[in-house]
Amino acid sequence: MRNVLDVRVLANRYFAQLNLCCPQNLSSYSLARTVHGHVIASGFKLRGHIVNRLIDIYWKSSDFVYARKLFDEIPQPDVIARTTLITAYSALGNLKMAREIFNETPLDMRDTVFYNAMITGYSHMNDGHSAIELFRAMRWANFQPDDFTFASVLSASTLIFYDERQCGQMHGTVVKFGIEIFPAVLNALLSVYVKCASSPLVSSSSLMASARKLFDEMPKRNEFIWTTLITGYVRNGDLTGAREILDTMTEQPGIAWNAMISGYLHHGLFEDALTLFRKMRLLGVQVDESTYTSVISACADGGFFLLGKQVHAYILKNELNPDRDFLLSVGNTLITLYWKYGKVDGARKIFYEMPVKDIITWNTLLSGYVNAGRMEEAKSFFAQMPEKNLLTWTVMISGLAQNGFGEQALKLFNQMKLDGYEPNDYAFAGAITACSVLGALENGRQLHAQIVHLGHDSTLSVGNAMITMYARCGIVEAARTMFLTMPFVDPVSWNSMIAALGQHGHGVKAIELYEQMLKEGILPDRRTFLTVLSACSHAGLVEEGNRYFNSMLENYGIAPGEDHYARMIDLFCRAGKFSDAKNVIDSMPFEARAPIWEALLAGCRTHGNMDLGIEAAEKLFKLIPQHDGTYVLLSNMYASLGRWNDVARTRKLMRDRGVKKEPACSWTEVENKVHVFLVDDTVHPEVLSIYNYLEKLNLEMKKIGYIPDTKYVLHDMESEHKEYALSTHSEKLAVAFGLMKLPQGATVRVFKNLRICGDCHNAIKFMSKVVGREIVVRDGKRFHHFKNGECSCRNYW
Template identity: 45%
Template sequence: MPNKDVVSWTSLVTGYARNNHHEEALKLFCDMRLAGIHPDHVVLASALSACAELTVLELGQQVHADFVKSGLQSSISVDNSLVTMYAKCGCIDDASRVFDSMQIRDAVTWTALIVGYARNGKGKDSVRFYDQMIASGTKPDYITFIGLLFACSHAGLLERGRLYFASMEKEYGIKPGPEHYACMIDLLGRSGKLVEAEMLLNEMDVEPDATVWKALLAACRVQGNLELGERAAKNLFELESKNAVPYIMLSNMYSAAGKWEDAARIRRTMKWKGISKEPGCSWIEVNSRVHTFMSEDRGHSRTTEIYSKIDEIMVLIKEAGYEADISFALHNMDKEGKELGLAYHSEKLAVAFGLLSLPRGAPVRIFKNLRVCGDCHTAMKYISRVFHRHIILRDSNCFHHFKGGPCSCGDYW
């Protein structure tokens, strides 16, 4: 096309964003701005949605500033995208500020905030906003209840969760899907109600998918129910034959029960099937550049400084009372080797780099592709207290906000 206007650019940016090509969508948005094309509401909403999915906060803030400077009137599509973007990037207070400034709110607005608070370890706030949503006359939708039940699960609100789950179809005509059942099974499992969780699974109106079986397997691991855990794992082996997680979880359950031969058998099966665990990695954005780390990573240009900072961190937090939990380390090393291995986990390397690179007092935002290990979770509490930093760590499950020691998840993640 020799001449491209805002509609042309918007069509392409939105198309990429809606087809989960978020990085390409943002590159096109930047090209559009370099070409001197002023954005409209539609392309701004799409760009913000892409920022939310990629959790690129700095670029999202730039798009927000672009919108403010454009002189465009506020629109519900842009505002909803802003609430979602800030919530998914761990800036729940900024998401709430946008929400408070909105003159018009719909179900998407309320749901974005309810889900955002749930994912940021503030389940009771999710419940509070849900009550306000109902009081405002806005009807919840399918996604609202996923966020609400997730919030109940991670805040230990068993009776509230039961009430909301029962109200879905009875009051709002929303048939529960696999995601809702998974949240309820997770809630029941965390509360020690495995028998009730199994009964709910057997009564499902839809076929249990991998999400449901994963929730049950995780609950079995927490409660030490090996028999039911085996059933859940076997179903996952059929549904996701190449996913390493159920194999590893079952193997760990066998080990915890002292069934070493069964644990070894599961590991051999993984090897025979060519199934390998996804390597853990953590990343942090500094000055619009993403820095990625893996455990014991020495490929960064500032490796010497990072490892020196790690040594300083470990000395200071041990003085404050931290003790390494070597149960999360490799088993074929001595105690000292295990402690060193734990010190060089990817999230600890990322936080060390953040402390070196970010201005004094600035929050340290880290992202991890897997669930944060218990030792790193404990270490982050001490680091936030000793260095007087707000550390935001998002793992595969939720955000963890460490401020002055405690975590927003209440050690319930």
């Protein structure tokens, strides 16, 4: 039996040991476990300060389950243990559990600190209303609020206050309680004014003036207060004002400089951010993790990859300290830096070397894979993520959609909703993009309705995706309406609309829109030129295309890339100007790689320039021997010349060389083999008749050594998404239409669920030219008349 004194000595010793523990540090966690073990072994009952301290260390070391277990084992947890637990649950974002502990605590046990913890929990989780409500309840129950209370309450107020009157009232309350002598409270009050001023609903000038007055009258200013004011000016877009404050500062807290750097960063002034960083180093101002994070981010977004790499090297050399949490946010930004400059492997290396990762780390590398189009890696990475959030899903959905996996993207979109996530505008934009990939107009329209219902329709991401979706589905008019009714447009919107017109043969209109964009002072970017050149190419506007191409470097300082040269080759080939196309290749400042030769071969396919096509194919065989695309293009070229034996020879060559994928069925190959094919109104027989039809076609093609991919169609018909399956293959349907030897003026009905999409429309136009007859296609209540390669549908165009 121990005597009381022994126990107390022991307890004090344990407590001293525990106080040595620094939370959030693994070694302190194991020390806590050891002490805990000693306590139990000695038969000493866990209670009082020791147990509270243990709970505190456990949860701060993220062993929350254990912390809770310990708490539950205490027969009568005191108010301190309860406060710890409330703080713990709040920090984990679980306000429900925190509130449960709160409610279970009898009124006579509570104290001000206890209330403060719960109020702070609400405030940190951005639940301003609950925080204020609890503050009222606290006063109602006659608890005296202190400076901590007001700091939290004021912080909560910034979330819900929207006008000057409220700010003034709160100011009065603070003075009434005589709390304004505490810097933390004053700073929080300043923050209330500043955040209210940055609300779009109020005029910021008078609120900022009040904030400034408050600031000027402060007896003492600490680094918090300087920083709050600087961010205030930054948030209100007054970077000059912010900089003036920074320059008048007597002390130089690094944190205020960080606020300024991040201000420059968020206003796109990357060079200013970097200049300030240099000055900071020069003056010896404390640089920390946050500084590096912003600076690397500025490098990533501002086109300073080399500088970013230098900063990386500097950090590795001077700042690498595994004991600090240094690597997390800096590492996250570094991953962004590397993938944004195409160094996905570099990004991956950083990821795997990081000792501590969070969800941002995972999301960032996922974005890297997705952006590089490395979807297989992205998919397996997504599958092995330990935690996902809305952004994770969004990145994956739009990534799948943009890389052509429309069906998978829509599946994931539904999965996301099943998992309880409310899609945001970006997620909807991803789903809409998936619909444009699939040509699934019906689906896109349903999404459009939901988007309007949820009020996401005014956002840029959704609007831009919708323009493209309607355009790809052939409804250029709807795309135009979107473009015209969007409250804000950006260069992407212009690009999308120009592309919409260009893709549907409205080359002249596309160019007119481009000119209008220039008039409105929007600068074209690399993608704009890709779009404009395509439009010229489709509309046969060779001279204009050439002029725009030359203007890139001359007027806008954009060096044409490989893709732009490829577009020029396409432009010339379509116009039959093969020698000009060849000249483009000779004049390029870099060695022609595969995409260039592919463009040439594709151009030769369309216009049957066999010699040049073979030359391009030879280059491609050398450059990428196992690439099936070359064989497809080459055999298509032969097919367009009716050289069926060469088609068969090419395909044999491909098999002999062990190249895997079979070329897809394409209209040029079979245009000489025209059949009658009509569909009726019900769904099932239509599916069957297409299948039967293609089966028949199969046999005929096999006779000449061609293996078409009807398996593909059959496979999708069996899939659960019938509607997508039909829509996915609208291009193939167009092929089927094209194959028909249509009687003069014949009408073809399109499936109930299928509308004429962009690709389909183009294919039918093309076939009307080839067949030399008028084709009438009924699409719902509308009729499309195709004749001589043009469509004269009044309702649409």
